[in-house]
Amino acid sequence: MRAIADWYAARGFVVVCSDLFWRQAPGIQSTDRTQEEWQRALQLYQGFDGAKAVADGAAAVTFLGAHPACTGKVGAIGFCLGGKLAYLLAARHDGAAAELANLRTLESCLRHVGLNFGAPLSPSPQRLSELWEEHLRYEFTTRHTEDTLATMVADAYVDHIPVLTGGVGREALREFYAHRFIPHMSRTRA
Numbered sequence: 030m031r032a033i034a035d036w037y038a039a040r041g042f043v044v045v046c047s048d049l050f051w052r053q054a055p056g057i058q059s060t061d062r063t064q065e066e067w068q069r070a071l072q073l074y075q076g077f078d079g080a081k082a083v084a085d086g087a088a089a090v091t092f093l094g095a096h097p098a099c100t101g102k103v104g105a106i107g108f109c110l111g112g113k114l115a116y117l118l119a120a121r122h123d124g125a126a127a128e129l130a131n132l133r134t135l136e137s138c139l140r141h142v143g144l145n146f147g148a149p150l151s152p153s154p155q156r157l158s159e160l161w162e163e164h165l166r167y168e169f170t171t172r173h174t175e176d177t178l179a180t181m182v183a184d185a186y187v188d189h190i191p192v193l194t195g196g197v198g199r200e201a202l203r204e205f206y207a208h209r210f211i212p213h214m215s216r217t218r219a
Contacts, residue, residue: 085120
């Protein structure tokens with residue numbers, strides 16, 4: 030976990046790598062390389078209090094959000110137990126983050142497992158598919174910001190991963206599409 034935290038820090042992020050078991054074994058140093066360490070981790074997990082860990086995560090978010098090296102925007106990343114805690118933190122500490130996570134999960138499910146490809150779409154998914162095609166046409170072919178925004182809900186979000194830009198809401202997305210995305214994209218899409 031420290032290596033992952035260091036990787037993000039090397040890319041300019043302010044990072045906290047939480048000690049999940051500090052209540053049971055303060056300062057424990059553990060890896061997943063030996064059977065003994067696995068057994069010790071499982072033993073610690075048996076006495077683990079998830080609600081207190083989520084409260085600890087919320088305290089870390091508050092601390093980081095106010096830290097002078099931060100922009101005020103804070104995210105949580107987790108793996109295995111940490112993934113569960115990151116989800117619970119979003120769901121319990123920040124309802125907007127939970128909604129964003131749920132929308133991303135829904136999008137992934139619809140794209141990869143939710144539709145019976147080859148079967149006719151019901152009216153709602155059909156309209157969603159048509160709207161998506163319309164949205165892409167405005168982004169890449171006509172390259173028109175206002176038409177692109179018209180295909181989106183008022184509180185839409187965009188995360189453009191390759192350059193870590195995007196926005197949440199109509200005004201932020203207008204800025205993103207008009208000045209950062211559309212002017213720099215080719216006229217045809219693959």
